[in-house]
Amino acid sequence: MPIETVIEISNLQTKFGLIHEGLNLKIQRGEIIALIGDSGAGKSMLMREIILLEKPSAGSIKVFGLDVWNLNDKQCLSLRRRWGVMFQQGALFSSLTVAENVAVPLREHTQLSKRLINEIVAFKIALVGLPASARDKYPAQLSGGMIKRAAVARALALDPEIVFLDEPTAGLDPIAALALDELIVRLKESLGLTVLIITHDLDSLWAASDRVAVLADKRIFAVTSIRELTQLDHPWLRKYFHGPRGRAVANKYKEINQI
Amino acid sequence: MLHCGGGMGELFKATLELSADTVRCSGNWTLNGISTLERQLEKFSWPQAIIFDGSAIQAMDSAGAWLLFRTQQALEKAGHSVVLQGFRHTDLLHLVKKYAVQSTTPPSSHNVLEKIGRNTCQAFNNLIDFLAFVGESFVVLLRALLSPSRIRWQALFANLYSAGFTALPIIGLLAFLTGVVLAYQGGSQLSQYGANIFIVDLVGITLLRELAPLLTAIIVAGRSGAAYTAQIGTMRVTDEIDALRTVGIAPMELLVLPKLLALIILMPLLSAFADIVGILGGMLIANFSFGVSVTDFLDRLPEAVSLTNYLVGIGKAPVFAAIIALVGCYQGFQVSGGADSVGKHVTVSVVQAIFLVIVVDALFSILFNWLGIGLINAH
Numbered sequence: 001m002p003i004e005t006v007i008e009i010s011n012l013q014t015k016f017g018l019i020h021e022g023l024n025l026k027i028q029r030g031e032i033i034a035l036i037g038d039s040g041a042g043k044s045m046l047m048r049e050i051i052l053l054e055k056p057s058a059g060s061i062k063v064f065g066l067d068v069w070n071l072n073d074k075q076c077l078s079l080r081r082r083w084g085v086m087f088q089q090g091a092l093f094s095s096l097t098v099a100e101n102v103a104v105p106l107r108e109h110t111q112l113s114k115r116l117i118n119e120i121v122a123f124k125i126a127l128v129g130l131p132a133s134a135r136d137k138y139p140a141q142l143s144g145g146m147i148k149r150a151a152v153a154r155a156l157a158l159d160p161e162i163v164f165l166d167e168p169t170a171g172l173d174p175i176a177a178l179a180l181d182e183l184i185v186r187l188k189e190s191l192g193l194t195v196l197i198i199t200h201d202l203d204s205l206w207a208a209s210d211r212v213a214v215l216a217d218k219r220i221f222a223v224t225s226i227r228e229l230t231q232l233d234h235p236w237l238r239k240y241f242h243g244p245r246g247r248a249v250a251n252k253y254k255e256i257n258q259i
Numbered sequence: 260m261l262h263c264g265g266g267m268g269e270l271f272k273a274t275l276e277l278s279a280d281t282v283r284c285s286g287n288w289t290l291n292g293i294s295t296l297e298r299q300l301e302k303f304s305w306p307q308a309i310i311f312d313g314s315a316i317q318a319m320d321s322a323g324a325w326l327l328f329r330t331q332q333a334l335e336k337a338g339h340s341v342v343l344q345g346f347r348h349t350d351l352l353h354l355v356k357k358y359a360v361q362s363t364t365p366p367s368s369h370n371v372l373e374k375i376g377r378n379t380c381q382a383f384n385n386l387i388d389f390l391a392f393v394g395e396s397f398v399v400l401l402r403a404l405l406s407p408s409r410i411r412w413q414a415l416f417a418n419l420y421s422a423g424f425t426a427l428p429i430i431g432l433l434a435f436l437t438g439v440v441l442a443y444q445g446g447s448q449l450s451q452y453g454a455n456i457f458i459v460d461l462v463g464i465t466l467l468r469e470l471a472p473l474l475t476a477i478i479v480a481g482r483s484g485a486a487y488t489a490q491i492g493t494m495r496v497t498d499e500i501d502a503l504r505t506v507g508i509a510p511m512e513l514l515v516l517p518k519l520l521a522l523i524i525l526m527p528l529l530s531a532f533a534d535i536v537g538i539l540g541g542m543l544i545a546n547f548s549f550g551v552s553v554t555d556f557l558d559r560l561p562e563a564v565s566l567t568n569y570l571v572g573i574g575k576a577p578v579f580a581a582i583i584a585l586v587g588c589y590q591g592f593q594v595s596g597g598a599d600s601v602g603k604h605v606t607v608s609v610v611q612a613i614f615l616v617i618v619v620d621a622l623f624s625i626l627f628n629w630l631g632i633g634l635i636n637a638h
Contacts, residue, residue: 012266054593094599094600112290112295112322116297116326123360124321126359159320159321189350190351
């Protein structure tokens with residue numbers, strides 16, 4: 001299959017707080033790309049600029065070849081239907097149950113019957129590994145891990161081509177985090193998704209990412225596989241990967257791969 | 260891909276075609292494409308043995324795959340034999356099969372009697388809770404008055420400023436306009452009898468005794484009572500109340516007491532302010548429209564309106580204040596869940612506070628009548 005670029009960011013600038021300067025990034029169809037960087041380096045801001053929530057000061061962001069900040073309302077809407085977003089805190093609608101949350105995009109954007117929508121919702125909720133009993137619960141009744149899964153289910157409601165995940169495993173126990181990493185990989189393989197993950201989780205980088213983009217010094221410093229990234233010589237990366245946590249995780253995955 | 264007029268053209272709709280035993284599937288089996296197909300499927304007449312041929316399907320997503328799976332299952336259950344061939348989206352079909360679950364059954368709705376019972380119990384529990392909250396607040400208040408070092412002075416002054424000083428313009432304007440309206444309405448009736456000077460009695464007694472404290476209470480309930488509920492409610496949602504407890508600060512002392520004290524201090528002052536501005540409004544109209552000069556008005560005022568009337572009005576204000584502060588704070592603590600709950604409780608807070616203020620005002624009228632603190636006896 002030819003390599004198709006789905007997101008292309010060129011020469012991006014964000015003047016607000018001088019976050020990005022001359023930032024370039026290309027994301028290909030069907031890959032899981034992880035975005036790492038210091039806290040406050042502008043990872044979430046970059047995501048918000050791609051998904052039309054925050055306007056960059058200069059530069060262009062192209063998704064499916066369309067310059068997202070130069071579209072009319074109709075084009076924006078059809079673009080928004082082609083991606084799904086999971087926010088850091090889940091951002092589920094607190095007045096709706098899990099099932100109703102997942103059904104919102106379907107009710108809004110399709111003409112399907114209520115029965116079919118309910119069935120699709122039930123399938124999506126099962127797909128992200130939530131038990132059937134979670135469907136009629138309100139977000140306030142769910143644990144952190146379940147909220148994240150429900151948020152992934154809502155992001156997947158319209159079968160998007162790109163999924164943006166903001167720190168999907170943050171604050172989860174290792175079992176739930178591992179399950180979520182596996183879920184992301186499985187979804188990518190079975191649904192052919194392109195996934196952009198913002199993460200701090202070293203395990204996720206090794207287990208789930210195809211490539212890692214490093215946001216440092218206001219631009220994307222490197223985009224490459226995690227294995228090659230650990231070999232690069234950069235002060236921030238050295239601290240990131242060669243601290244005690246980074247080494248432990250790296251050794252674990254190197255051993256697993258040898259077996 | 261071709262787009263017709265921005266939307267998906269008919270060309271891309273998912274379709275079925277029956278020829279002999281083979282059902283040829285084509286088009287886009289996606290969320291956008293299957294809406295008409297779903298309705299067609301119900302009326303389709305199926306042969307006994309069916310072969311689904313999916314080689315002409317252009318695109319498929321999980322919704323389309325689910326619809327196919329659902330149809331296949333229903334047919335097999337009805338005794339048909341079903342074979343799938345030529346489908347390229349095998350991964351997707353496997354995925355749908357793997358996670359196929361019973362579709363949601365709507366939660367059983369309770370019957371009417373059960374609902375009435377539940378609501379009655381809940382209303383009763385709420386009443387008990389509220390009384391407990393009132394009791395606790397007064398214990399805290401008494402303790403604070405006995406040892407004033409417990410009072411959070413900074414929070415108290417912040418509340419005095421935000422609920423009192425900043426409310427002056429709106430209360431002044433509304434009291435002024437109320438005085439104007441009273442003078443106009445009363446004056447036009449009184450002037451028919453040439454009793455223009457009694458405008459003073461009308462405006463003075465109505466405002467000082469009833470309208471000024473009531474008006475102030477309603478505005479404060481809408482402004483500050485709602486704000487208290489929203490503030491405490493949001494703090495509950497974000498666990499800030501629990502955080503206060505863990506660092507050894509009693510939420511009642513930090514959040515409730517300063518608000519309660521501030522409103523009890525403020526309301527008589529705001530009410531007196533409303534008295535003055537309201538009478539000013541009445542005086543102005545009496546002067547310009549009914550020929551009662553400012554001097555006459557001010558001469559008549561002490562004769563017409565006894566001190567008792569003024570004190571009755573001012574005396575009610577702290578009671579209204581306590582109602583507003585307690586209802587506002589109580590509703591804040593009742594918030595659970597999220598943004599939705601905050602909105603609900605803010606509404607309840609304002610409605611309940613105004614309702615209780617008016618009920619208590621009516622009780623005061625009856626009480627004063629019994630005690631003989633009436634209008635006529637006061638002279």
